[in-house]
Amino acid sequence: MTIYSKGETLLQVKDLSLIYDNKCILRDINFSIEDIIRPGIQQGQVVSLIGRSGIGKTQLFRTLSGLQKPDRGQILVRESRPWSLRPVHAGDMGVIFQNYYQFGWRTVEQSLMLAAHQNKGLMGREAEAILEYAAQFDLSDVLKRYPRQLSGGQQQRVSIIQQLLKGSDFLLLDEPFSGLDVCVLDKVVNLLLKVSLSHEFKTLIIVSHDIVTTVAISDTVFILGKQDGVEGSTIVRSIDLMERGLAWQPNVQEEKAFGETIREIKACL
Ligand SMILES: Nc1ncnc2c1ncn2[C@@H]1O[C@H](COP(=O)(O)OP(=O)(O)OP(=O)(O)O)[C@@H](O)[C@H]1O
Numbered sequence: 001m002t003i004y005s006k007g008e009t010l011l012q013v014k015d016l017s018l019i020y021d022n023k024c025i026l027r028d029i030n031f032s033i034e035d036i037i038r039p040g041i042q043q044g045q046v047v048s049l050i051g052r053s054g055i056g057k058t059q060l061f062r063t064l065s066g067l068q069k070p071d072r073g074q075i076l077v078r079e080s081r082p083w084s085l086r087p088v089h090a091g092d093m094g095v096i097f098q099n100y101y102q103f104g105w106r107t108v109e110q111s112l113m114l115a116a117h118q119n120k121g122l123m124g125r126e127a128e129a130i131l132e133y134a135a136q137f138d139l140s141d142v143l144k145r146y147p148r149q150l151s152g153g154q155q156q157r158v159s160i161i162q163q164l165l166k167g168s169d170f171l172l173l174d175e176p177f178s179g180l181d182v183c184v185l186d187k188v189v190n191l192l193l194k195v196s197l198s199h200e201f202k203t204l205i206i207v208s209h210d211i212v213t214t215v216a217i218s219d220t221v222f223i224l225g226k227q228d229g230v231e232g233s234t235i236v237r238s239i240d241l242m243e244r245g246l247a248w249q250p251n252v253q254e255e256k257a258f259g260e261t262i263r264e265i266k267a268c269l
């Protein structure tokens with residue numbers, strides 16, 4: 001069993017509720033994400049957020065990212081100097097939305113450059129970083145094109161790179177695997193794993209209907225669902241994959257316990 005421990009809190013969601021037109025969409029959401037510490041390994045966090053269509057995953061992302069104000073509750077993120085937890089601001093988290101949107105009048109390269117300039121850690125190496133990511137994501141040939149000249153899958157990869165270049169510790173990915181063919185899917189999965197290992201505080205929260213792919217690269221699963229007779233969705237279950245020995249295993253999908261965990265998750269939906 002891999003040795004690990006949990007350190008300081010990176011994200012804390014407290015009693016969050018969201019209401020639209022008197023209808024409760026999200027209710028009493030509480031969870032936190034702690035820094036995972038593994039001796040000798042720089043290890044980020046990968047969390048799957050799973051739930052049926054229409055349950056409120058995208059709304060939770062909008063709220064977590066600070067784009068949507070919750071009706072109740074608080075979202076706190078780690079501030080490094082001095083160390084504290086403070087309310088989230090719009091822009092703290094990189095969000096790759098389900099319906100990714102690019103500025104139509106900018107080429108892919110121009111959009112990526114704009115993102116890279118927001119990352120102080122890249123100072124002077126922006127162009128180089130763009131070329132590296134473009135090569136890894138099979139996008140080298142489309143850098144001079146405009147979004148309308150790209151396929152859906154290409155646009156989606158541009159969105160992912162855009163957020164990676166910005167360098168935020170938190171990345172919220174809404175359906176990052178849809179519309180990708182199998183070859184590109186593997187590349188995106190591997191790149192996300194690389195990103196999660198690039199810094200101790202990097203935290204990826206992934207929403208996907210592709211439960212197997214997402215859970216295979218996660219350390220924790222949160223299930224968003226409904227409780228009988230109550231309006232609004234809430235976290236009905238969380239599963240610690242580290243405790244089960246199912247995190248950070250390259251061939252986890254072949255393990256019996258993994259198959260059982262997937263069945264358990266599906267039964268909650
Ligand atoms: N602006 C809005 N006003 C009122 N209700 C809304 C609004 N936006 C979304 N909703 C409702 O909030 C609920 C949650 O929607 P959300 O988009 O978060 O679902 P989801 O879990 O992301 O689904 P999917 O997996 O299909 O993307 C839905 O019932 C939706 O109809």
Ligand SMILES: [Mg+2]
Pocket residue numbers: 057058059098174
């Ligand atoms: Mg959605």
